[in-house]
Amino acid sequence: MTKKFSVPRGTSDILPEDISLWQEIEAISRNLLDIYNYKEIRTPIFEEIGLFKRSLGQTSDIVNKQLLQLASEKEEGFVLRPEGTASVVRSYIENGLDRKDNLSKLFYFGQMFRGERPQKGRLRQFNQVGVEAIGPNTCSPYLDAEVISLSVTLLEAFGVKDYELKINTLGTLEDKENFSKMLKNGLKDKISNLCDDCRDRFNRNVFRILDCKSSRCQEVVADLKEDNSYLSEESLQYYNKVKEALDILGVKYKECSNLVRGLDYYTHVVFEISSSSLGSQNALGAGGRYNSLVSQLGGSAVDAVGFALGIERILLAIEGKKVSNIKLLDCYVIALDESLFQKAFEILKTLRESGISADISYKATSLKNQMRYANKSCARKTIILGQDELEKGLITLKDMETGEQLQCSFEEIVNKIKE
Numbered sequence: 001m002t003k004k005f006s007v008p009r010g011t012s013d014i015l016p017e018d019i020s021l022w023q024e025i026e027a028i029s030r031n032l033l034d035i036y037n038y039k040e041i042r043t044p045i046f047e048e049i050g051l052f053k054r055s056l057g058q059t060s061d062i063v064n065k066q067l068l069q070l071a072s073e074k075e076e077g078f079v080l081r082p083e084g085t086a087s088v089v090r091s092y093i094e095n096g097l098d099r100k101d102n103l104s105k106l107f108y109f110g111q112m113f114r115g116e117r118p119q120k121g122r123l124r125q126f127n128q129v130g131v132e133a134i135g136p137n138t139c140s141p142y143l144d145a146e147v148i149s150l151s152v153t154l155l156e157a158f159g160v161k162d163y164e165l166k167i168n169t170l171g172t173l174e175d176k177e178n179f180s181k182m183l184k185n186g187l188k189d190k191i192s193n194l195c196d197d198c199r200d201r202f203n204r205n206v207f208r209i210l211d212c213k214s215s216r217c218q219e220v221v222a223d224l225k226e227d228n229s230y231l232s233e234e235s236l237q238y239y240n241k242v243k244e245a246l247d248i249l250g251v252k253y254k255e256c257s258n259l260v261r262g263l264d265y266y267t268h269v270v271f272e273i274s275s276s277s278l279g280s281q282n283a284l285g286a287g288g289r290y291n292s293l294v295s296q297l298g299g300s301a302v303d304a305v306g307f308a309l310g311i312e313r314i315l316l317a318i319e320g321k322k323v324s325n326i327k328l329l330d331c332y333v334i335a336l337d338e339s340l341f342q343k344a345f346e347i348l349k350t351l352r353e354s355g356i357s358a359d360i361s362y363k364a365t366s367l368k369n370q371m372r373y374a375n376k377s378c379a380r381k382t383i384i385l386g387q388d389e390l391e392k393g394l395i396t397l398k399d400m401e402t403g404e405q406l407q408c409s410f411e412e413i414v415n416k417i418k419e
């Protein structure tokens with residue numbers, strides 16, 4: 001028997017019947033992002049592996065376990081992008097965007113790839129809509145608040161009702177170092193209580209222990225006496241201003257001292273939006289400030305903040321919301337026998353050139369059959385072309401909703417359909 005192929009695990013087809021929801025998500029995003037003055041950027045879906053190692057960090061789960069490398073590439077090579085931030089920063093530096101604008105407000109849509117064990121809401125290929133605001137001397141609590149507020153405004157515009165926004169601050173790179181020391185101090189006597197992964201994380205990336213899903217690690221973490229003492233006075237003040245600006249915008253948030261995010265590039269404010277309706281993979285989106293990444297990747301000292309929302313998870317969160325606008329076809333052209341196709345084809349071309357969406361069955365089967373195709377295409381009108389009509393220079397135009405029929409000349413067709 002001939003082998004049938006299946007879609008790879010952790011990926012999915014988006015069929016024509018589901019596409020309107022995706023298009024709606026994209027249209028809502030474009031509209032809002034335009035209102036906030038963000039411009040679209042498109043980068044390749046694969047990049048040098050070193051880009052992600054250097055930006056996300058050697059010890060991050062993504063770099064350690066989830067990068068999908070292109071098999072044909074020898075040596076270090078290329079990987080499918082696991083996220084958008086590093087690529088956007090690479091492009092920002094490479095194209096000298098800092099010389100063009102003081103603040104580059106960029107957004108992207110696109111597929112991301114992570115070699116994870118697939119489960120509900122955790123895919124190997126998934127889509128993000130993301131925002132990155134990058135520019136020299138642009139570190140402002142108002143920009144942070146705007147970016148955070150934009151992420152929840154987008155979610156609400158998509159119809160997500162049940163969500164929680166958590167925020168925290170990591171401070172500067174120096175503060176982060178202090179935070180790491182403080183955590184190690186608090187955890188050093190409890191290493192044996194941690195799961196295998198977290199024992200390893202203790203030395204490699206102690207922050208990751210804070211968001212480990214294992215219940216034994218969560219118990220250890222719950223006992224930790226954390227406070228803000230790792231933050232400098234300046235960082236603390238900055239964080240307070242972000243919260244004030246969020247209050248001005250009316251954004252509701254919960255402070256969460258365990259929120260550290262799994263990627264190395266973050267400094268200062270970090271945030272995550274989750275939905276309790278989603279089970280274990282409950283993050284709808286996340287982001288934060290990353291003031292050192294541009295210089296770490298060879299660019300100038302430039303500030304940056306951004307977020308990304310996972311579209312598949314958003315669709316799970318709004319499950320049940322049906323998009324009713326099935327796309328209608330303006331006109332279906334029926335030729336009653338093969339010899340009439342040349343004229344039918346001409347009519348089809350004229351319709352399309354006049355901006356009328358139109359289709360044809362490409363084979364002169366019975367009228368009944370072709371009417372069925374017209375119905376399946378959700379055609380508003382149908383043109384029927386028979387031998388007698390062709391000789392008189394006429395066609396029959398049927399309104400598919402009312403069933404009314406009329407005859408008109410070839411020249412009148414476009415106007416009659418547009419009526």
Ligand code: HAM
Binds near residue numbers: 116121
């Ligand atoms: P992230 O938290 O890794 O952040 O991903 C953002 C969102 O992408 C997640 O909250 C989730 O909704 C979705 N997502 C992640 N992995 C998967 C997966 N395997 N399957 C389905 N959905 C997934 C970033 O990617 C950062 N680049 C965000 C950012 C932008 N920070 C600053 N700027």
